Amino acid sequence: MIKAVFFDLDGTLLPLDQDFFVKTYFKRLAAYLVPYGYEPEKTVKAIYTGSDAMVNSDGKTSNEDIFWATFESICGEGRRLDSPIFERFYETDFENVRAVTDCDSRARAIVSALRGRGIKTVLATNPVFPRVATEARMRWAGLSADLFDIVTTYENSFYCKPNPEYYLDLCRRIGALPSECVMVGNDVDDDMIAETLGFSVFLHTDRLVNRRAVDISHYSQGNFDDMARFLGVDI
Numbered sequence: 001m002i003k004a005v006f007f008d009l010d011g012t013l014l015p016l017d018q019d020f021f022v023k024t025y026f027k028r029l030a031a032y033l034v035p036y037g038y039e040p041e042k043t044v045k046a047i048y049t050g051s052d053a054m055v056n057s058d059g060k061t062s063n064e065d066i067f068w069a070t071f072e073s074i075c076g077e078g079r080r081l082d083s084p085i086f087e088r089f090y091e092t093d094f095e096n097v098r099a100v101t102d103c104d105s106r107a108r109a110i111v112s113a114l115r116g117r118g119i120k121t122v123l124a125t126n127p128v129f130p131r132v133a134t135e136a137r138m139r140w141a142g143l144s145a146d147l148f149d150i151v152t153t154y155e156n157s158f159y160c161k162p163n164p165e166y167y168l169d170l171c172r173r174i175g176a177l178p179s180e181c182v183m184v185g186n187d188v189d190d191d192m193i194a195e196t197l198g199f200s201v202f203l204h205t206d207r208l209v210n211r212r213a214v215d216i217s218h219y220s221q222g223n224f225d226d227m228a229r230f231l232g233v234d235i
Helices: 018-036 040-055 063-075 079-091 093-100 105-116 131-140 164-174 192-197 224-231
Strands: 004-007 120-123 181-185 200-204 220-222
Touching (some): 004 164, 079 093, 105 224, 164 192, 181 192, 181 224, 192 200, 220 224
Parallel strands (some): 004 120, 200 220
């Protein structure tokens, strides 16, 4: 019996090209920070390095703390005090990045249908973003926080995908065994790793990410309509 369904966001519930999205986002953020004394090239390097540090977290501190410690090591001590400036970016200029994403009403329909059946839902987006940025991307996808039991952000997470501990921690938080959960995502490495823990998995192939070009033939897979059939919901 399935107790919970975990959903990736970028490239899954929110249609987008991951590489183009990241480049557009980082370019806008770097430009936004110039008036505050940030050098664009150094800023982008710090964000990439901070993201990598979160992905490689050992779980001893929050992703938020890991990011800022790494960011400050490149851009200068005390830069965390500028966090309100970053928040204003996500509340304002970040909205322009929406243009490189899409919205599919089936995303909300699927999540809503599952909740109507009493199944827990988790927005298992890689928690390298602050909550304000994740809430923005949810809006772009036609979603809202009240549709999910947990939304992972860098504030409330200690691990990232593809670390299996990311998934195990979420299972503990919602009170479900991996065998009682489904992971839905478009990234073979980050999302399908859940299968090794006992999750059922569905690979969303509309915006497939398969960096190592591995054989994906054994995964249940397809578009939003296929996803709905796999999850047993009508949309």
